[in-house]
Amino acid sequence: MRTTLSLRRAALVFTAVGALALTGCGDDGGAKKSGGGTDKGTDSAPTVTLPKLDGENISVAAVWTGPEQANFTKVLGEFEKRTGAKVSFVPAQDPIVNFLGTKIAGGEPPDVAMIPQVGAIQQAVARKWAKPVGEEAKAQLTKNYAKVWQDLGAVDGTQYGVYFKAANKSLIWYNAAAFDNAGASEPKTWKDFITTAETISASGVTPVSVAGADGWTLTDWFENVYLSQAGPEKYDQLARHEIPWTDPSVKDALTTLAELFGRPELIAGGADGALQTEFPASVTQTFTGGDQPKGAMVFEGDFVSVNIAQTEAKIGTDAKVFPFPAVGADFPVVTGGDAAVALKDSKGAQALLTWLASADAARIWAEAGGFISPNRNLDSAAYPNDVQRTMAEALVGAGDDVRFDMSDQAPQSFGGTPGKGQWKILQDFLKNPKDIAGAQAKLESEAAKAYKG
Numbered sequence: 001m002r003t004t005l006s007l008r009r010a011a012l013v014f015t016a017v018g019a020l021a022l023t024g025c026g027d028d029g030g031a032k033k034s035g036g037g038t039d040k041g042t043d044s045a046p047t048v049t050l051p052k053l054d055g056e057n058i059s060v061a062a063v064w065t066g067p068e069q070a071n072f073t074k075v076l077g078e079f080e081k082r083t084g085a086k087v088s089f090v091p092a093q094d095p096i097v098n099f100l101g102t103k104i105a106g107g108e109p110p111d112v113a114m115i116p117q118v119g120a121i122q123q124a125v126a127r128k129w130a131k132p133v134g135e136e137a138k139a140q141l142t143k144n145y146a147k148v149w150q151d152l153g154a155v156d157g158t159q160y161g162v163y164f165k166a167a168n169k170s171l172i173w174y175n176a177a178a179f180d181n182a183g184a185s186e187p188k189t190w191k192d193f194i195t196t197a198e199t200i201s202a203s204g205v206t207p208v209s210v211a212g213a214d215g216w217t218l219t220d221w222f223e224n225v226y227l228s229q230a231g232p233e234k235y236d237q238l239a240r241h242e243i244p245w246t247d248p249s250v251k252d253a254l255t256t257l258a259e260l261f262g263r264p265e266l267i268a269g270g271a272d273g274a275l276q277t278e279f280p281a282s283v284t285q286t287f288t289g290g291d292q293p294k295g296a297m298v299f300e301g302d303f304v305s306v307n308i309a310q311t312e313a314k315i316g317t318d319a320k321v322f323p324f325p326a327v328g329a330d331f332p333v334v335t336g337g338d339a340a341v342a343l344k345d346s347k348g349a350q351a352l353l354t355w356l357a358s359a360d361a362a363r364i365w366a367e368a369g370g371f372i373s374p375n376r377n378l379d380s381a382a383y384p385n386d387v388q389r390t391m392a393e394a395l396v397g398a399g400d401d402v403r404f405d406m407s408d409q410a411p412q413s414f415g416g417t418p419g420k421g422q423w424k425i426l427q428d429f430l431k432n433p434k435d436i437a438g439a440q441a442k443l444e445s446e447a448a449k450a451y452k453g
Contacts, residue, residue, distance in 0.1 A: 046082070047377070048140060048358035051351050054084035058348040061090040061100065062114035062338070066280070067306040071368040072114075078364055079355045085348055095417045097123050100343070104129060111349040114338045115161065117408040117416045118152065124341060125155040131342040133159040134350040140357035144375045146399045153339050161339030164356045165365070166374045168391045169220050169301035169334045170324040173283070173308070176317065177291035178205050184296075186322040190225070193325040194259055197266045200296045208260065209295025210267050211282035212274035212430050215423025217300060219407040219415070222426060223334050226253040228327040232403065239406035241451045245443035251436055256327055258433035268295035271431045283307035287319055299324065301336065302391050306370030315385060334405055335395060337374065366392075414450035421446045 064072055069089060076087040090110050092099045097120045103109050109129070115121050124130040133141070138159055141150050145163070153161025172193075179185070182203035187193040197207035211217040227235050230249040237243045238250070264270035268285065269277065277285075283304050285294040288311050298304065305315055313319045323331045340356045342349040355361050362373035366382040372392045380396075383389040407415035407422055414421040422443065429439045 047360050048354060049136075050079070050083050050355060051347060052084055053348050053351060056083075056085045056346075056348045058085050058087045058112070058346075058352055059090050059110040060087060060112045060114065060340075060352065061092040061096070061103070061110040063092045063094055063096055063116065064114070065091065067309065067370060068303070071306075071365050071370065074368060075356075075361050075364045078361070079352060082355075083348075083351060085351070087352070095412050096120055097412050098417075100124065100129065101127075104343070109343045111342065111344045111346060112352050113341050113343055114164070115341050116336070116338045117412055118404055119408060119410055119412045119415060121153065121161050121339060121341060122155055123412060124343075125158075125160055129343055130155075130160045131345040131349070133162065133342070133353055137162060137350060137353040137357050140354055144357060144359060144377045146374070146376060146396075148399070149374045152404065153341075161341050162353045162357045163337050163339045163374050164362070166335055166337035166372045166395055167301040167303050168372060168395065169336050170224050170332050171301060171304070171321050172297050172299050172324060173286065173304050173319055173321045174297045175286055175291070175293050175295075175313075176320050178203075178293055178296035179320075181205070181291040182296070186320075187325050190228075190256060190259075190325045190327040194266075197260070197263075197297075201266055205292060205296050206268045206294060207266050207296045208268065209277070209282045209286045209293075209298040210274040210430070211277050211279040211298075211300070212271070212427060213276055213278045215418060215427055216407070216416070217279055217282075218426035218430060219405075219422055220334060221257060221299065222253060223405055223407065224324045224332040225256050225327050226250070227334065228324075228330060228332040229253055229256060231328065235406065236403060239404065239409045241410075241447055245447055246440045250440055250443070253327075254429065254433075254436045254439060257429075258436065261430050261433040274430060275427060280307050280310075284311055287311040287313035302372055302388055303370045305385075305388065309369065315387065321387060333394075335372075336405065336408070410447070411450040411453060413453070414447050421450065 060076065062072065073089055080087055096113065096115055100113055141162065149163050150159065153159060153163055178200060182200045182205065184196050184199045187196045200207040229252055234249050260266060267274050282298050284307055286298040287293065287308050308315060308319050340353050342353055359375050359377040362375045362378045363382045365371040366373060366378060367384060369384045372388065372395055374395060376396045380389045380393050383392055417423060425439055425442045
């Protein structure tokens with residue numbers, strides 16, 4: 001799931017995020033409290049009551065790997081301590097609907113799945129896989145979440161999903177040493193962004209690291225450009241396929257994106273190299289090599305901090321951040337996230353949904369970093385640095401003023417499948433950004449089939 005915040009309000013907030021990064025906000029893993037010191041939070045009084053589940057085995061499927069899987073496992077570990085249940089993590093693959101379909105056909109569905117697309121939740125409901133959320137979890141949702149987040153997990157008025165993890169996906173992270181070496185400054189507009197990239201290129205460093213091997217990052221590039229340039233009304237229309245992908249507004253956005261994609265000297269490894277670069281590598285290659293990295297900037301969300309932590313770079317000094325540049329009048333803000341959906345109507349599955357809807361569960365991952373929660377009752381002091389704290393406060397502060405990302409609203413065959421639909425077409429566009437009309441025609445053809453289905 002990806003959403004968009006109120007643009008004018010978010011523009012101010014995320015300008016502040018960039019300023020905070022400049023003043024230093026080391027990701028030290030300890031949650032800074034307003035009175036100083038740190039507090040891991042898991043020993044404080046519980047805010048949620050859970051049943052005793054001694055001897056019960058619960059499985060949870062998610063596409064998370066590496067640090068994300070490790071941090072989620074900490075959340076599951078605390079659930080085990082409180083309930084006596086044994087929880088196993090099941091590694092899933094994209095598209096998760098296909099993965100779950102295979103598990104269900106084989107008679108081994110997980111108890112709970114963390115589903116990253118709205119369209120995938122709708123498909124799980126349509127195929128009668130998903131089980132409605134129980135009363136205890138719904139009570140936590142009512143207590144802790146704005147109505148919009150409840151609605152996002154509902155299908156035809158019935159609650160199925162508990163949104164646990166969100167992310168701001170409108171950020172450009174950069175290597176401070178490379179910027180300093182080039183005499184570059186943080187850009188505010190798309191025009192300035194291209195100029196900054198040219199300045200860095202002239203210094204001998206390739207300016208932008210693009211994770212072209214992962215098609216979802218390319219949809220995020222497009223969505224940020226489109227939202228800022230075309231505006232929220234057009235964005236909503238395209239998300240619902242009420243206007244075709246052959247609309248002039250799509251042509252304008254692709255033309256803008258081609259100003260970067262059509263300049264191979266501005267992209268680490270050129271188009272061919274980008275198409276072989278997966279997201280984690282796009283980050284780590286930006287923050288290794290001192291002032292001579294493979295790329296000086298990388299685009300993606302707050303969760304980039306998890307991958308930065310795998311390097312020697314420190315957030316706030318070596319690694320800094322600014323808002324995705326404004327193409328139109330406003331900065332775009334796109335967010336993403338994952339919802340827990342029960343696939344078995346068991347006491348353990350429902351208890352886990354209740355746990356994930358609580359502030360206690362959110363606090364554990366918030367303290368670990370690389371995470372933003374839509375839970376409005378999570379104390380923002382739990383976040384390990386000012387960058388994540390400010391982004392989380394902006395998300396929660398937006399209340400019901402959110403919009404879903406178009407690719408995650410779309411049927412998964414169009415908006416969320418590797419090697420197909422929007423992911424594949426935008427990868428082809430990265431390789432040949434001159435064929436704007438061809439890309440539009442392919443996008444419309446695939447969208448029409450997917451939405452009809």
